[in-house]
Amino acid sequence: MGRMNVLVYSGTGTTVESVRHCLYSLRRLLSPHYAVIPAAADTLLKEPWETSCALLVIPGGADLGYCRVLNGEGNKKIAQFVRKGGAFIGFCAGGYYGCKMVEFEVGNGKMEVVGSRELQFFPGVCRGAAFAGFQYASEKGARAPRIKVEKEALGDSELEGFNSYYNGGGLFVDADKYADRGVKVLARFEEKEKLSVEGGDAAVVYCKIGNGGAILTGPHPEFAAINLDKNSGDSEYRERMELIELTDAKREAFLRACLIKLGLRALGEAGAIPTLSLLHLSSTSPADVGRLVDRLREISVADGDKQKIVGENDTFILERNPEPFSMGSLADALTGEQDSPHKIIDYNKVEKHVQIHDSGHPPPKETPYFDHTAYFKHLERYRSQSRSSPEIFGSFLLYGEVVTSTNTMLDKNFELLQRLPSGLTAVATLQVAGRGRGSNVWVSPMGALVFSTCIRHPRELSVQAPVVFVQYLVALAIVEAIKGYDIGFGDMPVRLKWPNDIYASNPQNEKEFLKIAGILVNSSYANNQFLLVVGCGINTTNSAPTTSLNQILDKLNRTRKSKGLSRLPAFEQERLLAKILVVFEEMYYQFCRSGFAPFEELYYRHWLHSGQVVRLEMEGGRKARIRGITTDYGLLTADELDESGRITGRSFTLQSDNNSFDFFKGLLRRKT
Secondary structure: OOOOOOEEEEOEEEHHHHHHHHHHHHHHHHHOEEEEEEEEEEHHHHHHHHHHHEEEOOOOOOOOHHHHHOOOOOHHHHHHHHHOOOEEEEEOOOHHHOOOEEEEEEOOHHHEEEEEEOOOOOOEEEEEOOOOOOOOHHHHHHHHOOOEEEHHOOOOOOOEEEEEEEEEOEEEHHEEEEEEEHHEEEEEEEEEHHHOOOOOOEEEEEOOOOOOEEEEOOOOOOOOOOHHHOOOOOOHHHHHHHHHHHHHHHHHHHHHHHHHOOOOOOOOOOOOOOOOOEEEEEEEOHHHHHHHHHHHHHHHHHOOEEEEOOOOOOEEEEEEEOOOOOOOOHHHHHHOOOOOOOOOOOOOHEEEEEEEEOOOOOOOOOOOOHHHHHHHHHHHHHHHHHOOOOOOOOOOEEEEEEEEEEEHHHOOHHHHHHHHOOOOEEEEEEEEEEOOOOOEEEEEOOEEEEEEEEEEEEHHHHHOOOOOHHHHHHHHHHHHHHHHHOOOOOHHEEEEEEOOOEEEEOOOOEEEEEEEEEEEEEEEOOOOOEEEEEEEEEEEOOOOOOOOHHHHHHHHHHHHHHHHOOOOOOHHHHHHHHHHHHHHHHHHHHHHOOOOOHHHHHHHHHHHHHHHHHHHHHHHHHEEEEEEEEEOOOEEEEEOOOOOEEEEEEEEEEOOOOOOEEEOEEEEEOOO
C-alpha cells in the first residue's frame, strides 16, 4: 500500500505555532504527493497509522509533554515504524526528544531538564539551549543563527548556508564521533563562538535507523520568513527576522534536501498554499435558487444588494453580481491576517462570497474546472434512465474551485444547515482543510472529486432505516456508479472496505489494494430530523497521492485492447458526480422504505472482508473470522476462532465509530 500520509504530531507538548509552521512548509513542498495532516496523541497511540505514513514529524514545544503521553507504547510504535522503513523529523523540542539524553539549561533552576529519552535515534546527548536567553512562550530568546550546510551529506552541491529561526533548540554533542553508528551531520552552527554550551557545532543530524531514518534539528528550518511577525519584538528582533527573510529560499532548499534524504518525493518548486475562491449557487431550475435565497433572509443581514449570513463557523456573503475578484486580496476580510497567498491563513475568518445564479447556470469561463451545463445535462439523463424517478439529490449545487471543506461549510453552520433543502450538494475542485474521520485534516489534490450532500432523515425512520447505514449506502452507491458509469465499466476493480472507504487494486500490482475514496457522515439533530452531511472524496483524475479511477481505467483499457475490445472513455468529474447522486438517491429512498436488507447481497458482493480472519486487539489479540454486518444497527460481526482456526461458538460485534480496521494487517483495534 502506498504511504501517502505525513503526520505532524499536534498533541500534548506542542505549540500551536510550531504545528502550523510544519503544516504550512511541508504542504508547500509535499502536496499533492502526500497528505500532510495533524495527528493527536490518541491517533499515534490507538490508530493503525504506520502502514499509510511516509513521515512522522514531532514539532517544537516542550519535550516533557511528549514524554508524558508517548512514553512506553507510543514511542515503541514510533521506533518500530522508523526501523521498518519509516521516516522521522524532530524539530527543536522534537530534536531533543529523538536523542538518547537531554541536557537543557543545566544549573538554571526551574528551567533545567536532564534525563534519558526512549527513542534514542541520536545515540548521544542533545544539549541546549545552544544560545543564551531562552524563555518559554516568548520571543526574547529568538535568534537567527547562520547555518552552514554540509552539501556532501545531503548529496546536493548547490545548497547554500542560511539564517534560520532559532528559539531554545540544542546542539548534538560530538555528533561526528558517531559516524560509524549511522550518524551524519547535515548542518552546523557557523558562528561557534556565539554558542553558550560545549560539545561541538552540529545543528542538524541524520541518523540511519534500521531500514528507515531520522533527522533531528536544533534550529527551525521549517519556519518560513513570511509567517514570522517582525513586529513582535524589539528592533534587534526585527533585524534578526530580516536576516531570515533574506536567505529564505536557501532555507527552503535545505528543508527540501532533508525530505529527499529521508526518501520523500519533494517538489522542485514549492507550491503556493491556495486562497479561497468564489462559490457558485445554482440549480436544475434557476428560479429555485431565488426562492432558496429568499428563505435564507431570516438568518441574513441585508448589506445593500447583498445578504450576509454569519454562521457559527463561517460568514457567507450572498450576491447576484459580485465584483470580478479573487479572494487572494483578503486584507479587508482578514484585517491583515493574509497579505500574501503564501502565508499561513486562518480560513475560518475568511468571508465566503457566494454568487447567486437564479437566471441560468455559471458559464464555463467562470468555473473552468467544473462544467455546470455538462453536470446538469448528465443529471437529467441519468434521472430519465431511472425507474424510481429521482429528482432531489444534486438539484441544488454549491460549487467552489478552492474551498475550506465541503463538509465543514455545511455541517459546522447549523442555522444555515437547518434551512438548506435535502439533496443540496457542495462540490469543490480543491479542498484546503478537508475533514477525515477523527482528527484528520487534509488537503485534497486537484483531480479528486470532493462533494458533500445534505440529507434530512426523519426520526420516525430510526428503527427501519437507522442513520448508521447511510455511510454504507453512499459507499455502495459510489461503487455501483463507477461500475455503471457506462457499458464496459463493470470490470473496474473497486471494492468496499468497512466501514467507509473504497479501495481499488493497484494498476502496478493487482494483489495490492489502494484507497481511492473516503466517506465521512456528520449528523446533527433538529425538529425531529437528523440533519446529515454526507461527505465524499474520490481520486478521479489525479495520480497522487495513491492512484485514481483514470489510472485504473488505463490498465483496464490495455486489457480490453489485447482482447480486441473498444476503448472506454475517461472518467469526467461532472458525469461521475451526476451518476453517483442519482444512484445514491435511488438507494436512499428504497432504504427509507425497506431498510438495509434489500442491499445486503449487493454490499457483500463488493466488500473486501468476506471470511477474512482478523486479530481483535481490544480482545487481547484473539483470532476471529468476519461474518458480516447486522441489519439492525450496522455492527460488524466476527466469529471467534481458536489457534487452529476452528469456530469456538463465541462471537463479537463492533461499532464503526469505535473501531478502526487495518485491513492490510488484518487487525481491528478500538478507538477512544
